[in-house]
Amino acid sequence: MITGNTSGLKTAQLKGLERIAGRRVDPEMVISPELAKELCAVAFELGRQVGVLLSRSGQVEAVMVGDHRSIMIPALKQFRVSGGRLKGLRCVHTHLAGEGISEDDLMDLLFLRLDMMTVVQMEQGVATRLYSAHLVPQAVEGKNWLLLPPEVPTQQARSCRELIAALEDEFAKARPVREIDSGRDRAILVSVTPLSKVKAQESMAELAELARSAEVIVLDTVVQRREKINPRLILGKGKLGEIMLTALRLNANLLIFDQELNPSQARSITDHTELRVIDRTQLILDIFARRALSREGKLQIEMAQLKYMLPRLTTRDDALSRLTGGIGGRGPGETRLEVDRRRINDRLGKLGKKLKEVGREREQRRARRRKNDLPVLSLVGYTNAGKSTLLNTLTKSAIVAEDKLFATLDPTSRRLRFPEDVEVIITDTVGFIRNLPEDLLKAFTSTLEELHEADVLVHVIDISNPRCEDHIQVVEDLLRELELDGIPCLKVFNKIDLVAPEVVAEQLRLHEAVALSARDAATLGPFLDRAKSLVLKKWQKRGEYVQPEIEEAALDTQVLSTI
Numbered sequence: 082m083i084t085g086n087t088s089g090l091k092t093a094q095l096k097g098l099e100r101i102a103g104r105r106v107d108p109e110m111v112i113s114p115e116l117a118k119e120l121c122a123v124a125f126e127l128g129r130q131v132g133v134l135l136s137r138s139g140q141v142e143a144v145m146v147g148d149h150r151s152i153m154i155p156a157l158k159q160f161r162v163s164g165g166r167l168k169g170l171r172c173v174h175t176h177l178a179g180e181g182i183s184e185d186d187l188m189d190l191l192f193l194r195l196d197m198m199t200v201v202q203m204e205q206g207v208a209t210r211l212y213s214a215h216l217v218p219q220a221v222e223g224k225n226w227l228l229l230p231p232e233v234p235t236q237q238a239r240s241c242r243e244l245i246a247a248l249e250d251e252f253a254k255a256r257p258v259r260e261i262d263s264g265r266d267r268a269i270l271v272s273v274t275p276l277s278k279v280k281a282q283e284s285m286a287e288l289a290e291l292a293r294s295a296e297v298i299v300l301d302t303v304v305q306r307r308e309k310i311n312p313r314l315i316l317g318k319g320k321l322g323e324i325m326l327t328a329l330r331l332n333a334n335l336l337i338f339d340q341e342l343n344p345s346q347a348r349s350i351t352d353h354t355e356l357r358v359i360d361r362t363q364l365i366l367d368i369f370a371r372r373a374l375s376r377e378g379k380l381q382i383e384m385a386q387l388k389y390m391l392p393r394l395t396t397r398d399d400a401l402s403r404l405t406g407g408i409g410g411r412g413p414g415e416t417r418l419e420v421d422r423r424r425i426n427d428r429l430g431k432l433g434k435k436l437k438e439v440g441r442e443r444e445q446r447r448a449r450r451r452k453n454d455l456p457v458l459s460l461v462g463y464t465n466a467g468k469s470t471l472l473n474t475l476t477k478s479a480i481v482a483e484d485k486l487f488a489t490l491d492p493t494s495r496r497l498r499f500p501e502d503v504e505v506i507i508t509d510t511v512g513f514i515r516n517l518p519e520d521l522l523k524a525f526t527s528t529l530e531e532l533h534e535a536d537v538l539v540h541v542i543d544i545s546n547p548r549c550e551d552h553i554q555v556v557e558d559l560l561r562e563l564e565l566d567g568i569p570c571l572k573v574f575n576k577i578d579l580v581a582p583e584v585v586a587e588q589l590r591l592h593e594a595v596a597l598s599a600r601d602a603a604t605l606g607p608f609l610d611r612a613k614s615l616v617l618k619k620w621q622k623r624g625e626y627v628q629p630e631i632e633e634a635a636l637d638t639q640v641l642s643t644i
Contacts, residue, residue, distance in 0.1 A: 084144045089629035090127070090146075097123055101133065101144050102144055108139040111199050112173045113139050116141075117208040117234040124175040124480045125206030131175025136162045137196065143169065143470045149177055154189055157355055164196070166252040166329055167216070168243065168355070171197040178202060181212040182634065187226055190214060191223060192353045193323050196245045196328055201234070208234050215244070218251045218330055225326045252329060266357075266621055269328055269584040270291055270302040270318035272339035273316045281306060283523040283548055287341045287486075287515070290465075300331040315340065324356055341516075344393040361516040362389060368487050377439045379493040384432045387425050388520040394421055443531075446585060456505040457614045458497070461560065464512030466543040467474050469493075471599040480509065484599050487512060499613045508535070515555045529563060537615045538570040543589055544596070545579035553592075569615050572609055 090098075101120070106113040112120075117159070124131040130147040134154070142160050143235060145152050162169035172195055176183075182200050190198040194216070197424050201212040213229040221394050232238065274281050281304050292299050303324055306315050314321055315338065324336070335357045336350070344359040345453050350358045359367075366389060369382045460468040464486045473480055476495040494508045509533055522529075532538065540556060542549055553572075560566050572594035577585050578601070587598050595611050597604040 084143055084145050084153070087146050089273050093387045094123070095126065098131075098144050098146065099276055102141055104141045106135065106139040106141075109234075110237050111171070111197065111239075112234070114208070114234040117173075117201050118213070120175055121203040122547070123171040123210045123223055124177060125425070128177070130175050132172060134160070134161075136174055137164070137242065139167055145174065147174075147245075151185065154193060156352070157193055158475050160485045165249045166332055167196045167249060168194045169196065171195055171241075171245075172200065173199040173201060174203045174205055175400050177203070179209075181231075182214050182228065182336065187214060188318070188322065190216060190255050191225060191325050193355055194325070196248075197241070199552070202231075202413060210234075211237070215248060216326065217248075218254075219409060220326075225322065230421075236486050252332075252495065266297045266329070266335045267300055268297045268337050269300055269324060269331070269333045270339065271316070272302075272304045273310055273325060274304070274340065275306065275308050277308075278304075278306065283551070284339055284515075287548075288337065288364075290486050291364050291368065292337060295364060295371070296599075297335065297337070297364075301327055301334050303327070310340075314353065315342065315344065315346055315350070318353075321353060323349070325356075327354060328354075332417060335359070337361070338557045339520075347393065359514065362521075365487075365514070365518060366395045366521065372487055377403060377436070377443075380432055380436050380439065384429060385518065385521045387429055387432070389518070391425050391429075393469050394418060394425075449589070455496075456619070457534050458507045458537050458539055458612060458616070459507050459511045459542055460507065460539050461532065461556060462512060463542035463543065463546075463556055464514050466512065466546075466552070467540045467599045468509050468512065468541045470543060471573075471575065471597075472507060473604050474605065476505060482643070486514070499609060499616075503613055503616065505536075505612075505616055513556050513559050515551070518520065519560070532563065532565050532568075535565075535568055536619045537612065540570050540610065542574050542594075543571060543576050544574040544585060546578040549588075566624065569619060571595070571608075571611055571615055573597060573636060577604070 083095075083102060087095065087098075094351060097119075104116055112133075116133070120131050120133065127146070128149055130149065130152040132145045132147070132152050133141050134143040136142050138535070138537075142162065143155060145154065149154060154172060157168055157170060160170060161467065165171070172189065174276045180200075182198060186198050186200065189195065197213055197215045199211055199213040201208050210231045211234055212231050214226045215229070217227050229239070244496055246559070270285060270292065272281055272285050272288070274284070276284070285302050285304060289302065301322075302531050304635060305320055308315070311317060316324075327333070328336070333356070336354065336359075338358070338360045340349070340360065341362050342358070345377050347358055347360070366382065370386065373379045373382045399401055431602070449520065458576070460472060461474075462468050469480045472478060472493065472495060475497055478493075478495055480493055492508060492510050494506055496504060497507045539562070540553075542553055544554065560570075566623050572592050574585065574588055574592075574594055574596045576598060577596045578598045588643060589596055590595065595607040
């Protein structure tokens with residue numbers, strides 16, 4: 082395989098490069114003297130840097146042709162080589178001016194996790210010295226790599242294979258991979274923000290909870306406070322290098338950014354690091370895709386994912402040579418990228434039609450409820466505040482309720498009978514979160530329309546969360562954005578069993594709310610009284626409340642419970 086700048090090369094020169102591409106060297110050597118001699122001869126003739134990527138078995142995997150100043154290493158994902166923490170490939174290339182390893186060489190060594198970086202020093206087309214460097218598990222004098230003493234190509238004393246094996250052992254000792262971790266993603270969380278240290282840490286704590294909900298192992302968190310964000314890589318190249326070494330030491334395979342990455346930034350970071358890179362939005366979409374159970378929920382998630390993916394489509398074919406054609410379509414036709422975009426747009430159109438159909442079905446169910454003239458209480462709140470647990474306790478149901486963010490996505494309705502035979506419908510909706518992806522909010526529009534039918538909103542708040550004040554503000558802002566701030570709202574502080582009584586008393590004083598523990602039915606009395614009072618007050622404006630006869634078809638799922 083020959084990569085790089087081959088324009089202007091003669092046939093004989095290309096054949097010389099092809100001969101190099103078929104070579105194999107002794108794995109004990111960094112590079113054989115014969116191959117080093119041949120590289121230097123070709124580089125001298127072309128006036129360009131020439132290099133090779135060698136596997137641990139000594140096979141030449143690629144020949145790279147650069148210009149007189151630099152060389153471009155191709156994407157390493159295409160090579161199937163055996164490696165551990167390191168990539169399983171070493172780069173050996175020439176420098177025309179007789180210089181040693183450059184800063185760019187060291188950055189490539191770090192970002193691409195190469196086994197070794199070697200520069201062949203040459204004079205008049207003759208190889209004279211080998212300058213090598215490799216990564217180290219612990220920084221030496223503030224450097225993440227070690228420069229080896231130069232060697233003459235014909236007098237290599239060190240065993241390359243033994244050196245790489247020893248390095249793999251040292252990196253493995255830094256964090257052995259447990260069997261329980263082997264099938265799960267291992268991530269480093271990254272935040273680049275102008276916010277204060279406290280705010281940044283709070284946001285990272287929530288990102289860690291999101292990762293846990295997605296069953297991702299969080300190995301480390303990195304926060305860099307910058308007033309001006311790097312438009313290409315978000316963070317500085319030096320900081321990115323530190324993160325890469327941390328990923329190598331901890332055996333991470335994923336970087337999760339707290340900030341949303343634009344398509345260009347995601348590609349640039351991926352190209353620099355050879356690691357999978359996602360952002361907060363992508364993580365939330367993944368969690369929703371895991372948790373959606375209903376047909377409507379799955380459609381909504383697929384639509385949000387496709388809208389997120391569309392501007393991030395790119396092509397791996399640099400020559401754009403994958404073209405469609407054939408009978409009736411002669412000429413260049415469409416590129417693979419254009420076909421993918423068209424297919425996504427077609428799919429989005431179909432999803433939109435299906436969601437409209439589901440929306441009409443949901444509207445019919447709402448119409449039947451209005452016909453029955455039943456008051457509606459809707460539970461809203463920050464994710465993991467305990468809405469589903471409260472609904473389970475109130476109605477003796479068994480809705481999935483876990484200590485995870487977005488454990489419940491699909492809206493659920495149950496029938497609740499208050500004391501004195503006052504009946505209402507109580508609904509549970511998807512939880513809110515700060516910086517909720519816009520495409521996700523739009524996709525869930527039909528679901529959130531359920532809230533417009535509510536007579537009373539019950540805002541469930543996790544009082545044990547140190548960031549509960551911020552969570553209250555996020556929910557209130559979203560309710561205002563959804564034009565729901567005109568509906569009577571009852572604040573309910575949940576999980577009072579996890580905090581001191583004086584904390585509960587202070588919050589009740591500040592917010593005119595009620596307090597309870599959703600797991601303990603004995604604490605629900607004040608909530609039931611206030612909720613009933615608000616329902617009757619709302620319905621008194623329409624006339625005297627009359628207990629209606631309820632059709633079984635009026636609810637998606639009905640459970641009758643007496644509290």
